[in-house]
Amino acid sequence: MIVGYVSDEHYLALADVSIEFMKDEKLVGHTKSFMSGAVESDLPAGNYRMTFGKPGYGSKHVEITLPVKEPIKFRLLSDKLIGYMWPKWSVSGEKSTIRINSAASCRVELFRYGLKKESHGVVTWLDEHGPRAMIQMLPDDDISQTGVQFSRVGFPNPLMIWRLTAPEESGLYYIHLENEAGEFWSMPWVVAPKKPKAKIAVLAATNNWNAYNNFGGRSNYINDEGLPARPTINSRQDLARYLGTATSQMYPNDSYPPISFERPEYGNVIAKDEKVTDPMGGRLASTLAPGMWRLLGWLEREGYEYDVYSDAQLRDGTLDLDAYKVLLTEMHPEYWYREEYERVRDWVFERDGRFMYLGGNGIDCEVEYVDDSTVRYLTDHTDAGTDMGVWLEGKERKFDNRFHKTYESPAKLVGVIFTHVGEGTAAPYECRNSDHWIFNGTGLKNGDKFGEKSLHERVPGGASGHETDKRTPNTGEGFISLAMGCNPGEDSGAEMVYKDFPGKGGQVFSTGSITYISCLLVDEAVSRITKNVLNKFLQ
Template sequence: MLIGYVSDEYYMALADVLVEFRQQEQTTAIVRTTPRGSIEAELSPGEYEVILVKPGFGSKRVWMTVGNGAPSPYQFRLLSDRLLGYAWPRAIQSGEQAEFKVHSVEPYRLSLWRYGCKREFVKLLGWFDEHAARAVMQITPDGDYTQTGVNWNTVGYGSTHHTQLVTGPERSGLYYFHAKTESSKEFFSFPLVVSPSIPKAKVAVLASTNTWLAYNNFGGRSNYINSNQLPPEPSINVRQDLIRFTKAGSFNSWGFQDEEYTPLSFERPEPGNCVRENEEVTDPIEGRLPSSLAPAEWRLLGWLEREGFEYDYYAETQLHHGKLDLDAYEVLIISVHPEYWSREMFEKVHLWVHQRGGKLMYLGGNGLNCEVEFEDESRLRFKTWLQPETGGELGMPNPANPEEYLESRMHRSYESEASLLGVVCTASGIMTAAPYRVVAPDHWAFEGTGLSQGDEFGHESLHERIHGGASGHETDKISPHSPSGTRLLAKGTNPNGGGAEMAYYETKSEGAVFSVGSICYVASLIIDSTLSRITSNVLRRFLNDSK
């Protein structure tokens, strides 16, 4: 009979796992998993202690019920022998505490660093070991822990003397924990957002923490992989098993109704947010995910500090939950790929810009494209249903009125992001990169650049995934829903008219929005002098700085 399946932290089937079932301290069966990761055993109904062992993975004991109405098949989860970690909460205020939760099969050294213009060593947190072999190994829950979080530092962490807490430093910013193992010298880093206890700067910068979550498939789910829920069986070959790859169309994993998407938990490691051990802010951004997540956002922070702009740093969760007072700031900067916003976030910033004179700099691409709902402070639900007429589109006809075109998922569930950003992402130009071309050389944003009509700028880039210029990866354009008076300043030279549109508009309340419409923009900002001057011109104007 089928008892259950065994899978790893990516919900990949594990074959040849040795499994022992015990009742009343007696072994009742010893079996091995099949190539599908399934456990087949003839067991009587009742309570069992189950021991699972496989080389390269952490062994563990599980207590489960067979039969008697218990859920079946049971999903056993094992964690591979690798270095991982995360901080919880992911974002804190200065003076608050976060707990670091690290998985390692050998002793490791942990330190804290601040990431700005330079990597700054903050302090050594110590060496961590617990006498016994593999004692700092963590255990993942069984089942779908993408919904609940992994809840590390729980099993066997009862000592009141061996706490794993760090207090948020006085200086706001992006911090990283550096973990390194004793013998294998394996390295892993994980971020911590530290906001000020009280506002100190005139500029607030928002980390795209909702996007970090959306792309995190640790546990086997993200908003792109098994986005609605885990399937009944773990994967053997994802290209053959996952609907992202097996059904026609680029966004088939978003074909479910909003209510069918189960939540995703922030409380999981984020391997895609790891920065390399000796990486500097002007180094190329290696890998697929880092170019869209915190490692890319770090380049903006480095540029701000190099140019002498002070800022306070916040997570999107803090904006949603009311821990960011927009009225305490003159400028809000969002960057790289702030794709997922709650309605509350959208409304707060929209009112601040349009009614209270706030200044918004949108230095990213495909932003505010999808509405999310916070289940609580640790979980998000993505309202990600999309049913385009063709597979690659980012919008869709309105089901209630086919004559109306909905520009995005945000437009479908709430309103077009163009009403705030001035631009909205489209499929044209996706997965390409190129420089911008000047359209409005008389605009003050180009002062001191020497640029004329038709000149190109933004050739340099640290973005290695989609290399070629500052306009790229995913690009936004002015739309019919952009505010009246939105002006096109420059446009990317990407093929098929797909270049990002640099846009600007002002509001009746003396608010203003500057948008660049490109994920690649920040990866160029810190190494392209012309891009730097344009961005500096805008920020200084927004701050009423005549320097």
């Protein structure tokens, strides 16, 4: 009988895990897991304590009852240094806990990330009296839903959990971890102000960070409909994404299990010596917190003060939009709560709000709040613009995007919507409205190219790229076209637009490109255009 399958934090099968079965304090059986991670036993019915051990992984005990109704997903955590702040966003003066997994004594230092990494000093060294006592245990089953729950098992004394008070100054903070084994890890912490102190609010796309986080073996891009019964042995042979059998993001929205924020984020790790002007390598960095850091660095270089908030803090009203002149997004704000969209839309339409949408493929999918640690992504894109059948097979496009399918088209707010045309390419923009005030001081004329220099290494080539947005029939009147990306293919580039809403309405500037922010620190024209907009919106 198969009792279960053993896997690691990535839901990769673990072979040769040593397993003991204890009953009434006596050893009654032992085995090892197979290559598939399978654990077999022919023990009679009853209650047992199983003990798991494998070099390089944390050992643990599990209480089970045989026979099992279905195979158990046993999870072991590797000895790697990892961690996260919990909660991942706070208001100045609130406390957050430092949760880490480390096989060695670990040094903790706090930094604020702006134009430079500003150290706030060493916070502590995390260690304990017991051997390997900073090694955590994963819950069994689907930890993408439950969260990893660090610092819950074996932490009976509150003094064993290190709490950090959010600094007074708002910003993107990072905690640096370095242990005596020579490992390094960094993890973001969004700190909002207790009271607004600037005229500019920057929105961290924390929903997006979570959607792309596959810690636990699941994200909104792999196993989005839930973990399969057996762990992965070879991704290219086992995962539907690579077998051509996936109907990913086309299931009914009520079929998607929730995804927890309470997980370490590999995509948000920033190297110890990395500078804000360094190119962004890897697959995810340029669309997550490391990309946002480039925006904050540019704001500080140009002398702008700002406050930072998470998606959740806009949803729950912690971010009071009426206290600010301008709201800025980072480069890939794909996943939004309906409540945060409504707050921004109404602020712009009715109360002179000024919104700078500086990303691409934004407000594409609605996020449903489950609780303070968990959300559900309403990710069914059937018949929407991102449906591959619409793009490749000429299927009727009934909705601009997933957000349109569940609520309304964001084109009425930002003017442009992502399409697959041009995806994975990058190029400069071409100026198409040089008389507009947005181009003041740039020297650009119609037909001139700008946005050629970029820090984006995954999709290098220019400010219009990676994923790009264009106008749709739902855009409505009043949006002025300023520039168009020169990406290969017809109508494949990002369309830069501006609108001054009538009456008590405000203003919107949209770049429609993920790679735009990656050019701010290195491309003079992109920097000047963005300054022109900010200065106008701050008036």
